Each structure stands twice: as C-alpha cells, then as structure tokens.
Amino acid sequence: MKGGHRILKIFTRALSLVALVWIILHGNLLLWIGTFVVFAIASVALSRLYCGWVCPMSLIMDGISSLRDRMGIKKPSRPLRTRVPWLQALSLVVFFGALVSVQTLHLKLPLLPLLVAIAVTVSLFAHESLFHSSMCPFGMIQSWLSRWALWGNRVDTDRCVGCGKCQTVCPNRCAIVADGKASIELGLCLQCGSCVDVCPVDAIGYHRRKGGQQ
Numbered sequence: 001m002k003g004g005h006r007i008l009k010i011f012t013r014a015l016s017l018v019a020l021v022w023i024i025l026h027g028n029l030l031l032w033i034g035t036f037v038v039f040a041i042a043s044v045a046l047s048r049l050y051c052g053w054v055c056p057m058s059l060i061m062d063g064i065s066s067l068r069d070r071m072g073i074k075k076p077s078r079p080l081r082t083r084v085p086w087l088q089a090l091s092l093v094v095f096f097g098a099l100v101s102v103q104t105l106h107l108k109l110p111l112l113p114l115l116v117a118i119a120v121t122v123s124l125f126a127h128e129s130l131f132h133s134s135m136c137p138f139g140m141i142q143s144w145l146s147r148w149a150l151w152g153n154r155v156d157t158d159r160c161v162g163c164g165k166c167q168t169v170c171p172n173r174c175a176i177v178a179d180g181k182a183s184i185e186l187g188l189c190l191q192c193g194s195c196v197d198v199c200p201v202d203a204i205g206y207h208r209r210k211g212g213q214q
C-alpha cells in the first residue's frame, strides 16, 4: 500500500509539473489560480492535499532535498519558528500586489517562474519549511483553512512507539514527538506522506477526525 501511494504521488506531481510548464509557456496564470482556489476550498475538509500531491514547487524542493541527502550534504537546520509572521505578511503583500498588477496593468511579470526560482533558492540555502509556511502564498492560505479539517494525516497514539522517525523526515516541522507519542499539527501538514512511509508500526494514516481530536 505504501509503495502504491508513493507511485500515485509521483504520478500526480509529475502531471502537475507538466501542467505548470504548459501554463508558463502559454502565460495562462488564471488557470493555475483557479486550480488552486478549488483545492483551497477543498482543504477546509480534506487538508492540504494540494501541497503534498499537486504542488510542483514541493516536487522540485523534495528533489533537491533528496539529491542533497544522496550527496551527503548536510541539510540546513530548521528555523526556530515554523511560521515567521513578518515574512508571511511580506510574501502575501508582494505576491498579491504582483498578481493584481499583472492582471490590471498587464505587466509582463513572470510570476510562476519567479515562485519556482524562490522555491529552488530556499531549498538550496535554507530549510524548506521556511518556504512552505512563511513564503508560499498558496501554502499559507491552505494552512489557515485546513487547521480544523475533517480529514487529514493523524497519529494513532495507541500504536505509536515514539521512535521519532516521523519528526525527522517531516519537511514542515509539524510531526512532533512529546512524552513518547507523536502528534501532527494539521494546519502545517503538507499531507506529503513522508511520515507514513517511515513509520515502523503504521501508526499514521489519512483519517477522519474523531471526538476531541485536532
């Protein structure tokens, strides 16, 4: 099942990378924004599926991260805070200001290529969680909308043995082990499934919220 999920994820993200290249070549930015709006609305119930399964920036960043691992290059350390409020505000103002300028003043700003360039630069010189939580406007919006989502990756604490593997692989610092048990902050979770792949006791899965769960 884990293998099947990995292959499906590679397929959806590769498809989305092809779509991104097509949209960049045809300058059809609104198509991308429209796709994102659909996923953003869905994230209220289904969490950030866009980030883990569709976003081509995530695919590029994961590629750089695994290349770095294979070459034995140490990953930059995680920022002290997952969300950096001033950077979030700056990124939103710059992105939506540029988007409105492109649409109303017909400026020839290559917004998507610029976003890809920023994602690549961040993955080369900083921890990727900085991009996912404080720079990507799509990620930030979904983070707010999915905080109380009905469905999402959750930990079965009865199974969890507190080994910390999920915490180590999590790209967005949202799988945290405390007092011998892991938990996942849903608003930050990219639904990438990396923790699902490494958990030795299959304690993590995409489940519906129960009772008082987050």
Ligand code: SF4
Pocket (backbone or CB within 6 Å): 155, 159, 160, 161, 162, 163, 164, 165, 166, 167, 177, 181, 182, 198, 199, 200, 201, 202, 203, 204
């Ligand atoms: S990898 Fe699995 S068992 Fe280990 S801490 Fe995470 S949820 Fe618990």
Ligand code: SF4
Pocket (backbone or CB within 6 Å): 153, 166, 169, 170, 171, 172, 173, 174, 175, 184, 188, 189, 190, 191, 192, 193, 194, 195, 196
């Ligand atoms: S908690 Fe798991 S699914 Fe969510 S971002 Fe971290 S590794 Fe990915």
